Every structure is written in structure tokens, then in C-alpha cells.
Amino acid sequence: MKSNYVIKGIFWILVYLLLAGAPLLILLLGEMPEGREFWREFSVALGFAGLSLMSLQFVLTARFKFLKAPYGADIVYHFHRQITFVALAFFLVHPLLLFVFSPDTLALLNVITAPWRARAGVTAVLLLLALTGMSLWRRKMKIEYTRWRIWHGVLATVIVALAVTHVVLARHYLNTPLKQTLWITYGIFWVGLLAYIRILKPILLLKRPYQVESVLPERGNTWSLTVKPVGHSGFHFMPGQFAWITIGNSPFSESEHPFSFSSSAEQPEMLTFTIKELGDFTRTIKTLQPGQVVYVDGPFGHFSVDRHPHAKQFVMIAGGVGITPMMSTLRTLAHRGEKHPLTLIYANRDWESITFREELERLQESLTLKVVHVLEKPPAGWDGEKGYINQAILERHLPKSEKPNTVEIFICGPQPMMNAVEQALSNLGIPFGDYHSEQFSLV
Numbered sequence: 001m002k003s004n005y006v007i008k009g010i011f012w013i014l015v016y017l018l019l020a021g022a023p024l025l026i027l028l029l030g031e032m033p034e035g036r037e038f039w040r041e042f043s044v045a046l047g048f049a050g051l052s053l054m055s056l057q058f059v060l061t062a063r064f065k066f067l068k069a070p071y072g073a074d075i076v077y078h079f080h081r082q083i084t085f086v087a088l089a090f091f092l093v094h095p096l097l098l099f100v101f102s103p104d105t106l107a108l109l110n111v112i113t114a115p116w117r118a119r120a121g122v123t124a125v126l127l128l129l130a131l132t133g134m135s136l137w138r139r140k141m142k143i144e145y146t147r148w149r150i151w152h153g154v155l156a157t158v159i160v161a162l163a164v165t166h167v168v169l170a171r172h173y174l175n176t177p178l179k180q181t182l183w184i185t186y187g188i189f190w191v192g193l194l195a196y197i198r199i200l201k202p203i204l205l206l207k208r209p210y211q212v213e214s215v216l217p218e219r220g221n222t223w224s225l226t227v228k229p230v231g232h233s234g235f236h237f238m239p240g241q242f243a244w245i246t247i248g249n250s251p252f253s254e255s256e257h258p259f260s261f262s263s264s265a266e267q268p269e270m271l272t273f274t275i276k277e278l279g280d281f282t283r284t285i286k287t288l289q290p291g292q293v294v295y296v297d298g299p300f301g302h303f304s305v306d307r308h309p310h311a312k313q314f315v316m317i318a319g320g321v322g323i324t325p326m327m328s329t330l331r332t333l334a335h336r337g338e339k340h341p342l343t344l345i346y347a348n349r350d351w352e353s354i355t356f357r358e359e360l361e362r363l364q365e366s367l368t369l370k371v372v373h374v375l376e377k378p379p380a381g382w383d384g385e386k387g388y389i390n391q392a393i394l395e396r397h398l399p400k401s402e403k404p405n406t407v408e409i410f411i412c413g414p415q416p417m418m419n420a421v422e423q424a425l426s427n428l429g430i431p432f433g434d435y436h437s438e439q440f441s442l443v
């Protein structure tokens, strides 16, 4: 299965490179404008490269399952973030080179006298700076996530539209019917993509509603929300995957949130998500009533034991609500009657706030499961692990693996815990490919 994902992964990287390079290839077709020096052409090439990278950002966040499966959603989002810096650098260096090698172009910065092509270009660069700043410092700027997401989408669309306007008005590279046709085709592709994301996908979700079956309290200020498909058969998922949920609104709403499944993948007719009260949206979960309509877009993610059929043992390292994908995994393996040796290292603040504490005890009877609780504030007389998960705790409890790929390790929890665990695993010489992380915070 791993090699299948590798082949698909390489294939989509090649497609990405082809699409990213397409505008440059179009430029090279046919005659070039005459009498223009190298640096001017180079600057233009950077501008086109920046435009195609920005346009491709919509593909990366369009939640195409075929695209995310080989890498995992968090890697794709990480790539999306890094590529914005590359596009921004191209967008900034493009005019800078012009200013240095053709100082007369500095006049284009004067928005009162500059032609519309320059106004469009300058505005696109300024908006891209604003978009990047808002994403980097969203929390510091106290911008609520859903509001940020709406602005992010709007700004990105306006930037690409302005950049295309800039290219069209500049005209230098649209001088043959072939180039014009190719550019129009490229434009139709992007409009089609936007229509898919904003219109077609929500319509498809509208036809596949779910309804709330129950909302049950769990330890640790969390709630288990169970939903069932209405008028359709739902979907299958792998344990450890997640879905985007929209509640009470139409699927056209921007207020959708990602949650890992906590239920067994062997019972896809009922989906359970276990949700910790953290903010505006998660605080509303406990108020949901049976029968209320919910939209579920999934499954997504690659954080699954099912992707590692060769493994002899699995280790799960969870902190707080990071237990949810592990719980789905344990419930699924119990349903399947699997006998793999399993270790769960589970960090919590105190004994009372351990979500699924009782069920984990029961699961130790049906699975070959060792649960190691690590408590920040242990009760009196506690002789288990204390404090935060660290290298010494991992050394005590990790099974010894003779070969790479035999013990697969899954990590999910607060970011500082994940960073510390990854560092400790690296110090212990565990191969990078043997541990897998799921981040609960995308921005």
C-alpha cells in the first residue's frame, strides 16, 4: 500500500510542476516580444510563475481526496503555506527587477498616473502582503478563525483576478491566437475549479445530509456527537481519519470545522466525533438536539494504521483530545478482533479528565493493549508516569523494534507535546518514516 501512495504522490507532484510551469511554457510558444533585455524577461517570468503558484493554491485547499491521500491533509496545508511565501517572493522580485534595470518603470507606482495594468499589479502585491500577514498573525490580531477563512478566500480570489487583469492589460505575451486560446483555457480551468469548490461541492453535500442521533458528555470537558446518514448510505472511512462538519446551516456556510472520527470504522452507518469545548463552535455541541441536520464532508487524512498493513506493532501517543483518532483505531481493531500488540501512551492533566478512561480499561481485555497514563497533576499515591511525556518515559515504554517499518508510531495532541515527542523519537534514533503526526490546528 505504501508504494502505491508513493507512486500517486510522485504523479501528483509532476502534475503540480506541469501546471505551475504551464504559463511559462505558454510564454515560450511562438514569437517573443522584440527588443526586450534579459532582466525584463526574467522579471516577467517571475511574475507569471507567481501567478500560477497562487492559482494552484486553490487546488491545494479544494479538499480533493485523490490529492490529499498520498501525503495527508496537514502536509498539503503546510505546503500551501510555504508556497505562499514563494509566490510572494516572486510577486515582489518581479517589479523590483524592473525598477532596478528599467528605472523609468518606477513611475508605475504612482497609482494616480499609472495605467490600469500597473494599478492592478500593485494592488495584487499589496493584497498578497495583507493575506500573508493575516495568516501569520491571525491569533495575535485576534481574528476569529471563520472570519479569517472567509477573508482568506475572498482576498486570494481578488489577488488572482487582479494578477490576471495585469497580464491581460500588459498584452505583451498574448500576441498570437494560440497563446490567447491557451490563456483562456487556463482561465476557464480556474473558474471551473472555483465553481466546484463554492457551488458544486456544497450542492453534493446538500443531497447527503446527516442528523444528530445523540450528544453524550465525556470526561475532560468533551462531548461525543453521533450522527447518522439520512436517505443515503454514508461513506466508509479508515480509523484515524477526519471529516469537516457543518451544523445547523446549509453546506454553503463557511463555518465548517474538522474533527477526527472517534467511532469504529467497522460501523460507518453511525459516525461519532468526540469534541472538546475550546471556542465558539465547540461550545455549541452540547446544545445540539437529536434530529438536527448536520453536513459531513469526508473522509480525509492519512493518519491511519490501515496504511501500514506490514506493521507488527502500533504505538499511539496522545495528549488530551488528541485521543480521538486513537480511540477510533482501538475501537476498529477491537471490532476486527486484531491481536497486534498495541501501546497507548496518553497524557492528561489529571485522573478525572481522562476522556474514555473506563472504555480504555475495558479495551485492554479485548485487545493486546498496554495503556500508560501520564498525568500532569497526579492524585496522591499515584505510582504511574508523571509530568509531560518525555524521552525517558518513551524509552521506558516503547517496544523495541528490530527493523524500520515494524513498529509504527502515531502522535496527536497539543502542539508543544507533539514537538517534544517528535524530538525525543528522533533522539532515540527512530526512523522519521516510522512516526506519524496529526495536527489539530491548521492555522
Ligand SMILES: Cc1cc2nc3c(=O)[nH]c(=O)nc-3n(C[C@H](O)[C@H](O)[C@H](O)COP(=O)(O)OP(=O)(O)OC[C@H]3O[C@@H](n4cnc5c(N)ncnc54)[C@H](O)[C@@H]3O)c2cc1C
Pocket (backbone or CB within 6 Å): 144, 145, 146, 242, 255, 256, 257, 258, 259, 260, 261, 273, 274, 275, 276, 277, 278, 279, 280, 281, 282, 283, 321, 324, 325, 438, 439, 440, 441, 442, 443
Ligand atoms: C484534522 C483535525 C482533526 C481534529 N479533530 C478534533 C477532534 O477529534 N476533537 C476536537 O475536539 N477537536 C478536533 N480538532 C480541532 C477542532 O477542529 C477545533 O478545536 C475547532 O474547530 C475549534 O473551533 P471553535 O470555534 O470552537 O474554537 P475557536 O476558539 O474559534 O478556535 C480554536 C482554534 O481551533 C482552530 N480552528 C477553529 N476553527 C477551525 C476550523 N474551522 N478549521 C480548522 N481549525 C479551526 C484554530 O486554530 C483556532 O485558533 C481537529 C482539527 C483538525 C485540523
